[in-house]
Amino acid sequence: MDALEHINCPICERNETEELFSKDALSVVVCKRCSLRYVNPRINRETLEDGYIETYYPPDKVERIHTDSMEWLQMTERLSELEKHRQDKGRLLDVGCGIGTFLDLAREGGWEPYGVDPSKSGITFAQEIHKLDVQCGEVFDANFPTAYFDAITLYHVLEHIPALNPLLSELRRVLKPQTGTLVIEVPNGEGLQSRLQKADWPYVHPRDHLYYFSARSLPKLLRKHGFQDVTLGKPRRVSPTVGMGFALRQAATAALVRFHLGTVIRVYAS
Numbered sequence: 116m117d118a119l120e121h122i123n124c125p126i127c128e129r130n131e132t133e134e135l136f137s138k139d140a141l142s143v144v145v146c147k148r149c150s151l152r153y154v155n156p157r158i159n160r161e162t163l164e165d166g167y168i169e170t171y172y173p174p175d176k177v178e179r180i181h182t183d184s185m186e187w188l189q190m191t192e193r194l195s196e197l198e199k200h201r202q203d204k205g206r207l208l209d210v211g212c213g214i215g216t217f218l219d220l221a222r223e224g225g226w227e228p229y230g231v232d233p234s235k236s237g238i239t240f241a242q243e244i245h246k247l248d249v250q251c252g253e254v255f256d257a258n259f260p261t262a263y264f265d266a267i268t269l270y271h272v273l274e275h276i277p278a279l280n281p282l283l284s285e286l287r288r289v290l291k292p293q294t295g296t297l298v299i300e301v302p303n304g305e306g307l308q309s310r311l312q313k314a315d316w317p318y319v320h321p322r323d324h325l326y327y328f329s330a331r332s333l334p335k336l337l338r339k340h341g342f343q344d345v346t347l348g349k350p351r352r353v354s355p356t357v358g359m360g361f362a363l364r365q366a367a368t369a370a371l372v373r374f375h376l377g378t379v380i381r382v383y384a385s
């Protein structure tokens with residue numbers, strides 16, 4: 116039996132919520148003040164233990180991800196939007212860098228790559244195959260200097276982090292003030308799919324997806340940590356095969372993203 120802990124809303128620091136639904140014997144609630152959806156009570160995890168993390172990159176999966184064209188297309192799409200967003204390159208930190216695909220592409224594009232990931236197998240692959248200088252662990256373990264990075268990216272990381280506020284403070288510290296760009300992509304807890312499917316939405320996974328952010332709640336969390344300029348990105352659908360069907364799906368995705376109803380949300384903050 117897992118130990119449960121009750122938390123206050125990480126944005127408001129209050130506990131004024133109502134329950135939306137439950138799944139896997141855990142409740143997802145919404146904060147009445149800031150609209151953040153989160154799991155409460157949740158499984159008490161001081162840190163993300165090894166067993167849980169290693170399920171992300173078992174050896175056979177690592178090779179499969181590395182050779183999957185979708186992985187490369189998705190990372191290319193992420194990098195190209197970041198580069199549209201800001202002209203100059205520099206030091207880029209990818210938090211939750213996994214097997215290093217994104218950093219490998221970024222380095223090719225002229226960035227100086229840095230990465231951290233709690234997965235030992237992911238990091239080993241990034242070091243050995245991509246020859247990246249990345250570290251196993253959390254951002255705190257790396258002890259980066261203050262105002263060091265031009266860009267910091269977190270793709271599908273934030274929804275897993277038990278202690279959100281200490282992480283965001285640390286990211287604010289190591290990112291260059293004014294000129295630095297923070298990029299966060301998470302599942303959209305108020306997207307169309309989430310609204311229609313509720314507890315059945317595949318991203319609802321209360322044991323380790325602790326928050327269901329939205330275009331309303333995520334900017335509030337970032338402003339709390341001193342990010343003044345927060346804008347929403349337009350993540351595009353990618354596919355290894357292009358044709359009429361894909362073109363239609365891509366157009367549908369773009370329309371949903373415009374109204375903040377896409378499956379994921381991506382924000383740029385500085």
Ligand SMILES: [Zn+2]
Nearest residue numbers: 124127146149
């Ligand atoms: Zn709140």
